[in-house]
Amino acid sequence: MPLLHAEHISKTYPNGTQALKGIDIEVEQGEFLVVIGLSGSGKSTLLRCINQLHTVSSGRIVFDDAEITALKGRRLRQARSRIGMIFQQFNLIPRKTVLTNVLSGALARTPVIKSLLGMYSAEDKQKALAYLDIVGLAQKAYVRADNLSGGQQQRVAIARALMQDPKILLADEPVASLDPSTSHSVMKYLQKINQELGVTVICNLHFLSLVRTYATRVIALKEGQLVYQGAPSDIDEQWFKTIYGEDAVEVSIN
Amino acid sequence: MTEHIIAQPMSIQRYKATIKAWCTDVLIWSYSCIVLFKIAYQQWWLDLRYVDFSWHEPLYCFVVAMVLASVLIYTRCSIGKALFGLITFKEGQSIFRASSVRLALVKLLLTFAAGLHVSQVSMHEFLSPSGLAGAQRIFSALLSPNFAIFEDALFAAIETVYMAFVATALAIPVAFVLAFFAARNLMKHSAASFALYAVIRFFMNLTRSIEPLVWAIIFSVWVGIGPFSGMLALFLHSVASLTKLYSEQIEAIHDGPVEAMTATGAHPVQVIWYGVVPQIILPYLSYTIYRWDINVRMATVIGLVGGGGIGTMLMQYQGLARWNEVGMLVIVIATIVWLMDYASARIRAHLK
Ligand SMILES: Nc1ncnc2c1ncn2[C@@H]1O[C@H](COP(=O)(O)OP(=O)(O)O)[C@@H](O)[C@H]1O
Ligand SMILES: [Mg+2]
Numbered sequence: 103m104p105l106l107h108a109e110h111i112s113k114t115y116p117n118g119t120q121a122l123k124g125i126d127i128e129v130e131q132g133e134f135l136v137v138i139g140l141s142g143s144g145k146s147t148l149l150r151c152i153n154q155l156h157t158v159s160s161g162r163i164v165f166d167d168a169e170i171t172a173l174k175g176r177r178l179r180q181a182r183s184r185i186g187m188i189f190q191q192f193n194l195i196p197r198k199t200v201l202t203n204v205l206s207g208a209l210a211r212t213p214v215i216k217s218l219l220g221m222y223s224a225e226d227k228q229k230a231l232a233y234l235d236i237v238g239l240a241q242k243a244y245v246r247a248d249n250l251s252g253g254q255q256q257r258v259a260i261a262r263a264l265m266q267d268p269k270i271l272l273a274d275e276p277v278a279s280l281d282p283s284t285s286h287s288v289m290k291y292l293q294k295i296n297q298e299l300g301v302t303v304i305c306n307l308h309f310l311s312l313v314r315t316y317a318t319r320v321i322a323l324k325e326g327q328l329v330y331q332g333a334p335s336d337i338d339e340q341w342f343k344t345i346y347g348e349d350a351v352e353v354s355i356n
Numbered sequence: 357m358t359e360h361i362i363a364q365p366m367s368i369q370r371y372k373a374t375i376k377a378w379c380t381d382v383l384i385w386s387y388s389c390i391v392l393f394k395i396a397y398q399q400w401w402l403d404l405r406y407v408d409f410s411w412h413e414p415l416y417c418f419v420v421a422m423v424l425a426s427v428l429i430y431t432r433c434s435i436g437k438a439l440f441g442l443i444t445f446k447e448g449q450s451i452f453r454a455s456s457v458r459l460a461l462v463k464l465l466l467t468f469a470a471g472l473h474v475s476q477v478s479m480h481e482f483l484s485p486s487g488l489a490g491a492q493r494i495f496s497a498l499l500s501p502n503f504a505i506f507e508d509a510l511f512a513a514i515e516t517v518y519m520a521f522v523a524t525a526l527a528i529p530v531a532f533v534l535a536f537f538a539a540r541n542l543m544k545h546s547a548a549s550f551a552l553y554a555v556i557r558f559f560m561n562l563t564r565s566i567e568p569l570v571w572a573i574i575f576s577v578w579v580g581i582g583p584f585s586g587m588l589a590l591f592l593h594s595v596a597s598l599t600k601l602y603s604e605q606i607e608a609i610h611d612g613p614v615e616a617m618t619a620t621g622a623h624p625v626q627v628i629w630y631g632v633v634p635q636i637i638l639p640y641l642s643y644t645i646y647r648w649d650i651n652v653r654m655a656t657v658i659g660l661v662g663g664g665g666i667g668t669m670l671m672q673y674q675g676l677a678r679w680n681e682v683g684m685l686v687i688v689i690a691t692i693v694w695l696m697d698y699a700s701a702r703i704r705a706h707l708k
Contacts, residue, residue: 153619183621193612197634206630210621217626259616266620 103167104128105302106152106270111161111171113147113326121147123326124161129270134296134303136313136334139323140346145306148323149272152304153185154178166269183210186263186301190275192255194247200258201243204230207265226265233261237291253284260291264299271295273305277312289316310337370442377436378429384436385421388463390414395470435460497679498686505681509666509688516665517692519583520651523590528644530595534560535602536628542606556599564596572658586663590651601643602636609635642704649700656689 106129113122121144129135137145150156152163154170162171170181186207194203208226209217216222222230234240237257242250247258256276263271273292277285293316296303307313313320314334322330322345330341337345390413398407428434437443438456451457481487534556536542543553571589579585614631622630659667666689673681 155615155619179621179623181621182619185619185621187616187619189612189616191612193610193616195613195617195630195634197637206617206622207620209617209623209626209630212626214623214625217622218629262616262620272619 105131105166106304107164108152109162109164111148111151111158111163113144113151113156114159121326122151122158125323125326125328127321127328127331129302129304131269131302132296132300134293134305134316134318136317136320137304137306137323138308138310138313138320138345141308143323144326145323146274147326149187149274149304149306152270152272153182153187179210183266184269186266186268186271188256188259188263188271188273188276190278192252192259194255194258194262196248198247199244200234200239200247200250201227201230203247203258204234204261204265207262210266230261230265233264234258236264236294237261251284252280253288256280256288257291260288260295264295264301268301270302270304273303275306275308278308285312292316310342313337373440373442374429374437377434377440377442378425380436380439381425381428381434382418382421384463385424386414386418388466389417389420391466391470393417395473396466400473432456433459435463494679498683500680501683501687502678502680503684505684506688509669509685512666512669513688513692515583516655516659516667517652517696519587519663519665520590520648520655523587523655524594524644524648524651526591527594527598527647531598531602532640534595534599535606536632538599538603539606540603541609541611542628542632560596560599563592564600568593568654568658569661572661572663576662581662581664581668583664586655586658586665586667589658589663590654593654594647594651598643598647602640605636605639605643606632638707642707645700645703649696652696653693656693 106127108125108127110124110126111122112120112124114120125148137148139145147156151158152165152170154173158171162169164170165181166184168177168181170178173181195206202220205222205226208222208230212222212226231240231243234243237260239254239257239261242254242258247255250258271292276292277288280288289312292303292305295301305316307317314337317334320330320332320334320337321328322341324345330337330345393413394407394409398404425434425436429437432443433455434443435456438454438460443454443456445451445454452461537549537552538556538560540553543549568589571592572586575585575588576582579588609632613635614627617627617631655663655665656667656670659665659669660671662668662671666685670682670685670689673685
């Protein structure tokens with residue numbers, strides 16, 4: 103039984119854009135799955151359908167033995183809490199400390215009243231500090247999150263996602279707004295989480311060189327359709343041109 | 357095939373724009389006809405003191421305007437066509453050389469001239485000897501204020517500031533909650549919530565479009581003349597204004613944190629508290645202080661219609677033509693307004 107199973111999902115936005123056109127994927131526990139494709143090919147939409155930030159137009163997604171596409175309200179929130187997500191723009195809470203940001207990953211299991219007063223359990227506070235330590239930011243716990251550099255902010259976002267005790271981590275172009283060396287450091291944290299904590303990762307990426315280094319499996323989208331599934335090492339010149347178009351040249355990031 | 361599909365809606369759009377342009381022209385020319393006839397011809401040229409009015413006149417003007425507009429719509433002189441993008445202005449040429457723009461300027465000039473006439477602008481009265489004597493009397497009285505009423509004026513002024521403060525303070529929580537329901541980006545997702553949004557917006561706009569002065573008159577009949585009616589008037593107006601400003605702030609937030617909080621599985625209330633509130637808190641404070649500042653000024657004006665405080669005192673002395681006392685009050689009011697203005701500007705600068 104795969105951890106995540108998307109069956110023939112399609113997504114049409116209210117304005118008529120067909121972002122996904124019948125996609126099937128299975129993701130096994132422990133994989134580091136990378137999704138590639140041109141911008142506009144539907145990568146972000148796919149990730150957002152998995153945790154139901156967007157609803158699918160047809161098809162269904164089964165996550166951890168539950169059909170997440172059919173869940174609502176409390177049950178949906180519980181399912182979401184087991185899916186971490188990080189974003190290209192980090193999406194931290196402005197004007198709040200790093201620690202508060204990390205703790206917000208525990209909202210789903212904190213009673214509403216307590217969370218409004220900022221009262222988290224002692225256990226969660228310890229956990230937050232421990233995860234900050236894992237991403238190398240233990241020193242920055244009480245600094246305002248918007249005062250950190252891009253790479254540091256993304257690591258806070260990773261710690262926040264880890265607070266959810268996620269089974270799966272969705273990463274939507276997590277390094278697209280970072281410089282090359284910072285990109286690698288962030289990707290290494292994702293790899294560490296994948297390998298040491300056993301969290302399954304689904305990551306949208308732009309650069310093939312990163313794909314080859316970190317992915318255990320690759321899928322490629324083109325205009326909302328799945329055009330490639332396989333090992334990262336199997337992507338050759340031919341496939342590259344199919345995915346990115348005839349005129350594309352590979353740029354690498356070191 | 358594709359071209360055909362694209363071409364069709366284009367011509368429909370052009371057709372619609374032409375109709376709109378024609379309607380605009382009819383309105384503009386109806387207005388011009390009425391102004392020319394009633395003000396320029398009857399009041400100014402014939403110098404009639406009392407002009408009769410009958411509903412036939414605007415009707416005739418309307419008919420004339422329809423004829424004119426129907427002719428002009430085929431020319432480049434149509435202001436409506438220029439407004440709805442049906443006239444292409446020549447590249448590199450000043451737009452003031454286009455006949456439609458020149459025509460619009462003429463209308464503007466006509467309105468200005470008519471406005472001068474209606475406002476009874478008269479240099480003759482402004483500089484007449486008796487007028488100047490009056491001015492001298494009031495200015496010299498104002499400049500020698502009666503300090504005997506200083507204490508009374510101060511207490512009245514404090515009443516005004518408190519009234520404004522309470523009105524603002526009570527308005528904050530109400531507006532805070534209403535603003536979430538008046539923010540399009542939070543309410544557009546379902547038909548029911550959007551209906552609520554529309555209703556709240558409607559009532560807020562209605563409340564806001566009625567001046568606090570008018571509310572004060574209404575409330576002074578309801579709860580009696582005094583600070584309470586003034587406070588209620590300011591409160592209502594503040595709720596409406598703050599709701600609008602707050603909700604605009606909510607509409608301008610970044611979606612990112614909201615999305616991130618939703619993705620953690622947080623409850624909608626938690627999403628708002630963690631994803632929305634931190635983004636809006638500073639602008640909120642800034643607007644609220646500004647509102648208090650405005651309310652102090654408005655409270656003074658509202659006092660003139662019996663809303664209590666220093667405004668009421670001003671009205672009483674003005675009624676008795678005791679200009680020395682009025683002078684004292686004017687000084688106190690000016691000082692308070694200046695102080696509030698200064699303090700609120702300083703605080704808001706620090707909040708940036
Ligand atoms: N909220 C939205 N409303 C309408 N269309 C959208 C929305 N989000 C994305 N799209 C469209 O859906 C397609 C896929 O977008 P996206 O999933 O963001 O692609 P990618 O992440 O691969 O760049 C694009 O054509 C995009 O314009
Ligand atoms: Mg994207």
